[in-house]
Structure formats: structure tokens, C-alpha cells
Amino acid sequence: MTSTTPPPRPAPVVELVSAGFSYEDGPAVLSGVDFAVAEGRAVALLGRNGSGKTTLLRLLSGGLRCGSGSLLLDGAEVAYDRKGLTRLRTTVQLVVQDPDDQLFAASVGQDVSFGPMNLGLPEEEVRLRVREALEALDIVALADRPTHLLSYGQRKRAAIAGAMAMRPRVLIMDEPTAGLDPHGQERLLDALQRLREAGTTVLMATHDVDLALRWADEAAVLAPSGLRTGPVAELLADDALLEEARLRRPWGTTVARLLRTHGLLTAGAREPRTPEDLDAWTGTGAASARQGS
Numbered sequence: 001m002t003s004t005t006p007p008p009r010p011a012p013v014v015e016l017v018s019a020g021f022s023y024e025d026g027p028a029v030l031s032g033v034d035f036a037v038a039e040g041r042a043v044a045l046l047g048r049n050g051s052g053k054t055t056l057l058r059l060l061s062g063g064l065r066c067g068s069g070s071l072l073l074d075g076a077e078v079a080y081d082r083k084g085l086t087r088l089r090t091t092v093q094l095v096v097q098d099p100d101d102q103l104f105a106a107s108v109g110q111d112v113s114f115g116p117m118n119l120g121l122p123e124e125e126v127r128l129r130v131r132e133a134l135e136a137l138d139i140v141a142l143a144d145r146p147t148h149l150l151s152y153g154q155r156k157r158a159a160i161a162g163a164m165a166m167r168p169r170v171l172i173m174d175e176p177t178a179g180l181d182p183h184g185q186e187r188l189l190d191a192l193q194r195l196r197e198a199g200t201t202v203l204m205a206t207h208d209v210d211l212a213l214r215w216a217d218e219a220a221v222l223a224p225s226g227l228r229t230g231p232v233a234e235l236l237a238d239d240a241l242l243e244e245a246r247l248r249r250p251w252g253t254t255v256a257r258l259l260r261t262h263g264l265l266t267a268g269a270r271e272p273r274t275p276e277d278l279d280a281w282t283g284t285g286a287a288s289a290r291q292g293s
């Protein structure tokens with residue numbers, strides 16, 4: 001007889017335990033937050049404006065220090081001293097929301113190579129990483145361009161390439177697709193898929209519920225009643241949670257619900273999460289043609 005026990009959840013790489021944080025003289029932005037990011041997972045962080053997503057990402061990457069509770073890396077508490085923070089920052093890379101807060105070198109190529117060079121890697125390895133990162137984001141042609149002359153979407157892709165070139169174990173991104181055109185978004189998702197195949201853990205804050213359902217394994221929703229975590233399809237089908245967090249129901253969840261209502265999706269069958277999934281499922285090109293029209 002075969003066992004139906006699900007595989008054990010991988011161990012957390014980074015974890016907040018009962019974490020709280022307030023900005024100076026401000027009310028608590030986060031309190032009593034328990035949040036573990038398991039190795040190799042793709043996690044979407046969702047929540048309304050001001051719910052604390054950026055703050056949470058900064059706590060996980062060491063840019064902000066927990067006011068209460070603790071941050072663990074591989075199960076050990078991070079000491080906010082030089083050694084502890086260096087270890088954290090070589091494991092976890094944060095791509096901030098605004099690329100202008102991240103880019104600083106004269107050209108895209110120099111910016112992307114800065115991190116790997118700082119790690120003391122041999123020149124050949126730095127060149128390889130830079131080329132791979134630029135190719136992954138489809139910005140090879142921008143390598144010699146001054147960063148300040150790029151468009152917002154180009155700067156955003158350059159900032160993401162810089163973090164990827166570090167080959168962190170955990171890549172954290174704050175709204176990485178905001179401002180990217182459809183091609184840029186697809187290239188980013190392709191690059192994230194490759195990172196995932198290489199075992200990288202990725203956490204992304206986003207307002208795009210369709211993207212979250214399509215891309216993530218797990219979701220973390222910052223709602224007024226607290227942080228809820230779980231499988232992405234389950235959380236994004238919870239109407240009460242969506243309403244509380246002021247999130248829209250994803251397209252795929254609505255379609256799956258309709259198919260179920262009409263007896264077309266049997267229990268345990270994989271739900272279509274994108275128009276392309278639905279096309280594959282129905283054997284027509286209708287859904288993606290309609291979406292694209």
C-alpha cells in the first residue's frame with residue numbers, strides 16, 4: 001500500500017518569531033508575527049497599502065531590527081552585530097521597491113557586478129554572473145548605459161539583476177513587477193522559475209493576486225487580524241480573508257469555482273490558474289485569446 005502522507009515541509013531558512021516593530025514615535029506596524037520562509041519555496045506576501053509588507057521584508061533581510069521577538073537564520077537567532085548581519089546579507093538579498101534606492105554605479109554592468117566583486121569572487125566568475133543576470137532580465141543591451149538615463153522599468157530590471165548576480169539562497173523582492181511591461185514581467189517570471197529550479201527561495205510582496213496564484217506555492221497575507229499563511233490557492237479562495245485584507249479574488253480562483261459549480265472540475269484535479277492553463281484544459285485557444293484581446 002502506498003502512503004499518502006505529504007512530504008515534510010522543508011526547514012525554514014529565515015524566520016521571524018513573535019516579532020514586533022514600530023517606527024520611531026509611531027504605532028506598532030507589526031506585533032507578535034510568526035513567519036517562517038521554508039527553503040526552496042516561492043512565497044507571495046500580500047496585503048493592503050500600509051499593512052506592513054515592506055516593513056516585514058526589511059525585518060527578514062536585516063535592514064530593520066525587530067523591536068520585540070527575534071529573527072532566525074537556519075534556526076539560530078541573528079545577532080545584529082557585524083558578523084551576524086554579514087552572514088544574513090550573504091544569504092538573503094532584498095530588492096527594494098524603488099530601484100533608485102538600490103542603483104548607484106555609473107552603468108548597469110558596473111552596478112550588477114558590484115555585489116559579486118565585493119564578495120571577492122574571481123573576475124571570470126563575476127563576468128559570468130553579470131552576463132547571466134543581464135540575460136535573465138533581457139537587459140544585455142543596457143550593460144554600458146548610465147543607470148540614471150534608463151526608464152523606470154529598465155532601472156527596476158537592473159536592480160533585480162544586481163540581486164540575482166549575488167546568487168542568494170533567499171531572494172526577497174518588494175513589488176518587483178510594478179512598472180514592468182508584460183514582456184518584462186514574463187522575463188522576470190522565467191528568471192524566477194530558473195532560480196527556483198536551482199533551489200533558491202523567493203519571497204515577493206505584490207498587489208497582483210493573479211500573479212501570486214500563478215507563481216507562488218504559498219501565500220502570506222497581512223490582514224488587520226494578523227498574518228495568515230498557507231498554500232496560495234487555499235488562502236486566495238478564502239473570501240472572508242480577501243475582504244478583510246481588501247484583496248480581489250484571483251481570476252483562476254473564480255474560474256475554478258465556476259468549473260466546480262458545473263461539475264467540470266473533480267475533487268483533487270489541478271485547477272487552472274491562468275488563461276493558458278484553461279486553454280490546455282479545454283484544448284482551445286479561447287481563454288488566452290480573450291485575455292489578450
Ligand SMILES: Nc1ncnc2c1ncn2[C@@H]1O[C@H](COP(=O)(O)OP(=O)(O)OP(=O)(O)O)[C@@H](O)[C@H]1O
Binds near residue numbers: 024029051055056
Ligand atoms: N520610515 C518610516 N517612518 C515612519 N513610519 C513608516 C515608515 N515607513 C513606513 N511607515 C509606516 O508603517 C506602516 C507600514 O508601511 P509599509 O511600507 O511597511 O506598508 P506596505 O504594506 O509595504 O505598504 P504599500 O502596499 O503601500 O507599499 C505604514 O503605516 C507607514 O506609514
